Amino acid sequence: MDETADNRDTTAALDAPAAEHGDAGPTDAALVARVREGDDPAFEELFNRHRRRVALVAGRFFRQRERIEEIVQESFTKAFFALPEFSNQREASFAAWVARIAFNTCYDELRRDKRRPESPLSEVSEEEAAWLAEQLADETAGSDIEASATAKDLAGKLLSRLSAEDRLLLVMLDVEGMSVSEIAASTKWSASKVKVRAHRARASLRRVLARFL
Amino acid sequence: MAGTQRQRGLTDERLDQLGRVLVRASAADHAEAEAVASSPFLYARLRARINAEAERREAGESWRVLLGVFWRSAPAMALVAAFAFLLFWTATSPATLTPGVLSDEAFLGTPDAGFEHVVFAERNPLSNDEVLATILDDEEREASR
Numbered sequence: 618m619d620e621t622a623d624n625r626d627t628t629a630a631l632d633a634p635a636a637e638h639g640d641a642g643p644t645d646a647a648l649v650a651r652v653r654e655g656d657d658p659a660f661e662e663l664f665n666r667h668r669r670r671v672a673l674v675a676g677r678f679f680r681q682r683e684r685i686e687e688i689v690q691e692s693f694t695k696a697f698f699a700l701p702e703f704s705n706q707r708e709a710s711f712a713a714w715v716a717r718i719a720f721n722t723c724y725d726e727l728r729r730d731k732r733r734p735e736s737p738l739s740e741v742s743e744e745e746a747a748w749l750a751e752q753l754a755d756e757t758a759g760s761d762i763e764a765s766a767t768a769k770d771l772a773g774k775l776l777s778r779l780s781a782e783d784r785l786l787l788v789m790l791d792v793e794g795m796s797v798s799e800i801a802a803s804t805k806w807s808a809s810k811v812k813v814r815a816h817r818a819r820a821s822l823r824r825v826l827a828r829f830l
Numbered sequence: 831m832a833g834t835q836r837q838r839g840l841t842d843e844r845l846d847q848l849g850r851v852l853v854r855a856s857a858a859d860h861a862e863a864e865a866v867a868s869s870p871f872l873y874a875r876l877r878a879r880i881n882a883e884a885e886r887r888e889a890g891e892s893w894r895v896l897l898g899v900f901w902r903s904a905p906a907m908a909l910v911a912a913f914a915f916l917l918f919w920t921a922t923s924p925a926t927l928t929p930g931v932l933s934d935e936a937f938l939g940t941p942d943a944g945f946e947h948v949v950f951a952e953r954n955p956l957s958n959d960e961v962l963a964t965i966l967d968d969e970e971r972e973a974s975r
Binding site (some may be wrong): 657661663664665668669672673674676677678680682683685686689690693694698752753768769771772773775776785787788791792819822826827 | 841842844845846848849850851852853854855856858859860862863864866867869872873875876877879880883887904953
């Protein structure tokens with residue numbers, strides 16, 4: 618529970634620069650209105666405010682710099698052409714709107730990944746399997762292993778075995794600390810579908826991990 | 831039985847706990863994301879991409895406009911084609927054709943009695959010099975009389 622709260626703090630901290638900009642200069646809504654009138658520097662200002670947040674969303678799913686940059690560019694390109702559809706009243710904020718676009722772009726990229734053949738790099742080595750079995754057997758092992766390089770590599774390999782939907786949901790729940798209603802708003806799924814999918818995602822991850830018991 | 835279920839419950843709980851840790855571990859590395867976010871030419875590359883996308887959409891849009899024009903003109907073209915076919919059909923139908931319509935008489939006209947029709951079959955028309963020479967010859971002939 619505390620970990621989720623920490624994640625919420627991290628997310629809030631990531632949005633903090635945008636809020637600071639909002640206090641100092643024109644609001645995001647004002648900048649959006651200027652972009653609609655053809656003011657390119659206003660879009661650059663919006664980009665500079667939210668680029669870090671979008672890069673961090675992409676970094677939740679991908680670790681290679683090229684892929685993160687691809688997601689950032691794709692997300693802002695989609696946002697630029699979808700600006701006429703953006704409504705400040707309907708959306709919570711421009712930051713939430715652009716983050717939703719970033720999540721959807723990551724989701725599309727994950728789905729494309731699943732269609733590609735499995736890379737040999739995604740195979741779990743014997744050492745990693747032994748490490749995982751040890752962690753599973755050790756009741757006291759906890760969040761302290763998050764920072765270890767083995768955990769990061771292994772997590773990437775194990776999560777690549779999940780479906781795009783499962784991975785998206787687990788990251789939104791466990792990393793972003795989003796609620797069911799927030800996920801439903803972001804993915805345009807119903808709340809009940811989010812709950813069912815979250816249950817299935819946890820079961821899928823358990824099955825993947827259980828192979829190493 | 832209850833013991834096995836309890837054991838299984840504990841295992842699921844442990845798996846969920848480790849699963850959460852691994853999911854967070856996979857997303858914990860911010861170094862690459864920070865590096866991308868602070869890249870100095872990121873906006874220039876994004877702008878180039880937006881321009882390329884805008885050109886692509888414009889090209890797609892012009893094709894759509896052409897297709898729309900064709901789609902709207904298709905009924906009119908079909909109507910004209912149908913009208914032309916009807917005209918051709920009525921003109922060539924046996925009921926409207928009179929005998930000898932396509933004969934030489936139809937082309938040259940029916941000769942009236944008492945009049946002589948001259949048909950110039952010469953392909954090359956007379957030149958001005960030839961006409962002048964003919965007139966001068968006629969005048970010389972008149973003068974010599």
